[in-house]
Amino acid sequence: VIEAQIEQGRGPVASVIVEKGTLKCGDALVSGESYCRVKSMMDAQGNVVKSAGPSTAVKILGWSEVPRSGDRFNKEKNEKTAKRSADESKTDRKMSDSKQVLGDKASNAGSSVEDLFAAIENQKKKNLRLIVKSDVHGSLEALVAGLENIKSDKVDLEIIGQGVGNITKSDITLASTGDATIVGFNVRLDNGVQSLAKHEDVTIIQNAIIYELLDQVEESMVGLLEAEVVEKKSGAAEVRQVFG
16 A cells, blocks of 8 residues: 545545456455445546556445554455454454553552553653544654654653544544543544534644644643743832831
């Protein structure tokens, strides 16, 4: 998969290169947690094609969700088999995530006194949680990398979710539950999202320029800090005598 995104009126699409064999309309494919029955294919010039041989680049329509750039795709016997493979990949990932959480808890349980004090100190730091949405996977990866490079001694930045496509009501619900801010690069809001975000008190940061979006996130981090009170002397006075 070279690139993948959600296109208006087409849904999830992916530009791919066929490595071997012949890809045809109607074929059942699976790529990671995504699967599809090829509804339509287009070549680099936008012409509809019915088949694609080795080393051919085509855009495929009909995916269940946006596949990840760089992932391989394989042909399955039918759409049912492809869906089963995609579901198995999702299950494996969820199990892996659960093991990671359990491993972290076990590690924390055996922490030393120094680790405990370090954890207490970290609790004092502010935390900005983010849900990141972008138009395409390539931009999403660049944006996430840029956000992860933002370092602060006073504010931690945590990405709790990321994805390709417009900002949806589901994103607002997740942000509200996780007390997160939504960061959107070159994406739109689905119908009703703006009013729901206002109702749930969820902040949405949008921009079509990555470095400006990163600056806005840094400003949000600064906004979490408490104001520092600085005493500045403007002069001095001494009472010499009091008259009754």
